[in-house]
Amino acid sequence: MKIEQATKERIVRNVVLSLFIYLLPIALMFLTFTITGQRPWEKKAQKQENLKSSTNKPNLNNGSND
Amino acid sequence: MEATIEFIKKIVENLNGFGFPFLVFFIGVLEFSFGLYKRKWPKNERWVDITCFTLPRLIIRPVFAYYALHFLPFVLPGFKNVFTWVPFLWGFGIIAVADDLTQYWYHRLHHEIPWLWRFHRTHHSASYMGMAMASRQNAIYSLFFSQTYLTAALVYLGLGIPAIAVRVIKSTITTLAHSSIAWDKPFYKYKVLHPIAWVLERLISTPATHHAHHAATTDDGVGYYKGNFGNMFFLWDIIFGTALISRQYPKAYGISHYEGDQWYAQLLWPIFKSKVPGSELAADGPVVRLDIAKEELVKEEPVQKEPEISYLQAAN
Numbered sequence: 557m558k559i560e561q562a563t564k565e566r567i568v569r570n571v572v573l574s575l576f577i578y579l580l581p582i583a584l585m586f587l588t589f590t591i592t593g594q595r596p597w598e599k600k601a602q603k604q605e606n607l608k609s610s611t612n613k614p615n616l617n618n619g620s621n622d
Numbered sequence: 623m624e625a626t627i628e629f630i631k632k633i634v635e636n637l638n639g640f641g642f643p644f645l646v647f648f649i650g651v652l653e654f655s656f657g658l659y660k661r662k663w664p665k666n667e668r669w670v671d672i673t674c675f676t677l678p679r680l681i682i683r684p685v686f687a688y689y690a691l692h693f694l695p696f697v698l699p700g701f702k703n704v705f706t707w708v709p710f711l712w713g714f715g716i717i718a719v720a721d722d723l724t725q726y727w728y729h730r731l732h733h734e735i736p737w738l739w740r741f742h743r744t745h746h747s748a749s750y751m752g753m754a755m756a757s758r759q760n761a762i763y764s765l766f767f768s769q770t771y772l773t774a775a776l777v778y779l780g781l782g783i784p785a786i787a788v789r790v791i792k793s794t795i796t797t798l799a800h801s802s803i804a805w806d807k808p809f810y811k812y813k814v815l816h817p818i819a820w821v822l823e824r825l826i827s828t829p830a831t832h833h834a835h836h837a838a839t840t841d842d843g844v845g846y847y848k849g850n851f852g853n854m855f856f857l858w859d860i861i862f863g864t865a866l867i868s869r870q871y872p873k874a875y876g877i878s879h880y881e882g883d884q885w886y887a888q889l890l891w892p893i894f895k896s897k898v899p900g901s902e903l904a905a906d907g908p909v910v911r912l913d914i915a916k917e918e919l920v921k922e923e924p925v926q927k928e929p930e931i932s933y934l935q936a937a938n
Contacts, residue, residue, distance in 0.1 A: 557736040557909045567734065570862045574723055577861075581715040585708070600707040 645797055650753035653802050663754060669885040671754045674744065677889060678761040689771060694778045706780035713784030717776055718854070721788055724769035726858040730851040732763070736910050740902050744888040746847070749876035751833055756800040761889055792854040799832035799853075806830055810869045823867050827856050830869055837872035839913070845872045878914040 589595065663671075695702065708716070732742035741763040748755035777785045798805055806828040809819035823831060831852075837845025849864035850856070859865035883896035887903045896903035902911050911917075 559735055563734050566863075567731075571727070573861070574727065577723060578719060581712065581719050585712040585716070588712075596707040596709060 645794060646753050646756070649797065649801050649803065653752045653754075663750065664882070666882045666885065667748060667750075668754075670744065670888050671748070671758050673885050673889050674759055674761075675757045678759070678764045681761060682765055685765065686770065686774070690774045690778065694775060698775075698778065701779055703778075703780040708781060708784075710784055710787075713781045714787055717773060717781055717784045717788045718792075720776060721769045721773045721785075722792065722852075722854045723858060724772050725767070725853045726851055726855075728766075728768045729853065730864065733848075733851065739910055740891055743877070743902060744891075746836060747877050747880045747883065747888065748836075749838070749874070749880070750802065751800060751829075751836060751875055752802040753797070753800070756797060758888075760891060762891075788854075795826050795854045799827035799829055801829060804829045804871060819869075823856065823869070824860050824865075825857055826854060827852050830871060831856055831859075831865070831867060833871050833875070834866055834868060836875045838874040838876050838878045839872065839915075844868050844870045845874075879911050879917070 705713075729742070732738045741760050744760045744763070745755070745758050748758055773785055773788075806819070806822070809815045809822060810830075822828060827850075831850045834844060834846045835850035837847055839845040840847045846866035846868075849866055850859055851864055852859045856865065879900075881898045881901065883898050883901050883903045884894075886894045887896035891903045895905040896907070898904060900911070901907045902909065
């Protein structure tokens with residue numbers, strides 16, 4: 557049994573529309589960032605940088621825990 | 623605001639742990655206490671429901687764990703948690719759309735593409751609604767649940783907390799939509815609640831719209847197995863024109879020509895075949911069988927063109 561041509565066409569049309577819907581929340585998020593000037597990814601990079609500098613501190617006690 | 627979001631996150635994390643099984647159990651007990659199953663839970667159906675609920679977990683969980691813990695790090699090395707900076711509410715929106723729209727398509731295609739129908743048939747063969755049949759699925763259908771893998775990839779990329787929140791809300795909505803307790807009835811009964819009902823029935827799956835999808839009949843103004851595919855959001859059906867809102871509940875559920883295929887065939891078709899002659903799951907059965915009433919019509923008028931797919935259960 558084959559799929560009807562009309563059903564096939566409707567599926568294709570709806571799939572194309574779905575691709576836009578998938579992208580919509582991502583596009584809206586970046587639009588909000590542009591309007592408000594937020595840059596949350598920079599905060600994360602900053603946090604990682606701070607973490608690196610605190611863990612890279614040279615160990616001056618030669619392994620002793622006094 | 624941040625404190626509120628943190629509080630919600632904690633509730634959601636806890637609910638994810640024990641909330642869902644508790645919800646299913648609690649609703650199940652209520653359904654039985656109200657006698658909602660009556661005498662419609664025969665031995666064969668009990669076996670189908672119980673085996674479909676338990677056995678697939680033994681296969682699917684390890685496969686899923688392998689995918690999340692080994693496959694994703696292998697194909698996307700260096701991408702772990704790269705999007706943890708995405709704010710919670712935006713992450714929630716992204717996951718909700720990605721997960722539920724993918725499930726809408728997975729579900730719809732199993733109805734509209736004839737050769738896929740038999741993988742989803744087990745979920746529709748129950749002649750009752752409720753917690754007993756909510757997880758009734760063919761194991762292969764469950765194994766390839768596409769949205770699970772997409773969401774796992776988004777979790778790997780750093781959207782773990784929003785994914786848990788979506789899961790809790792989605793499980794609650796879909797569980798309640800399958801329940802034989804019509805929680806939406808008061809919204810249709812009292813005029814003052816009609817505006818809320820209007821929004822609710824378009825936004826999320828309700829017992830009325832999802833029960834219509836499980837009806838044994840279609841095109842009678844109540845049953846509509848050709849549409850109402852939405853799981854969490856009903857909005858997809860509205861957008862794509864596959865919705866029927868009637869605010870009524872079908873008189874009969876299931877498949878009109880169902881004759882109790884064996885539990886192993888329903889769980890693992892096409893590995894195991896049904897012994898019921900003429901069944902869609904039988905070795906020599908049709909890919910899609912006509913509804914009983916339609917079959918009678920065809921018998922009365924033998925000179926007919928090829929039956930249209932829109933008349934078939936597979937087109938629901």
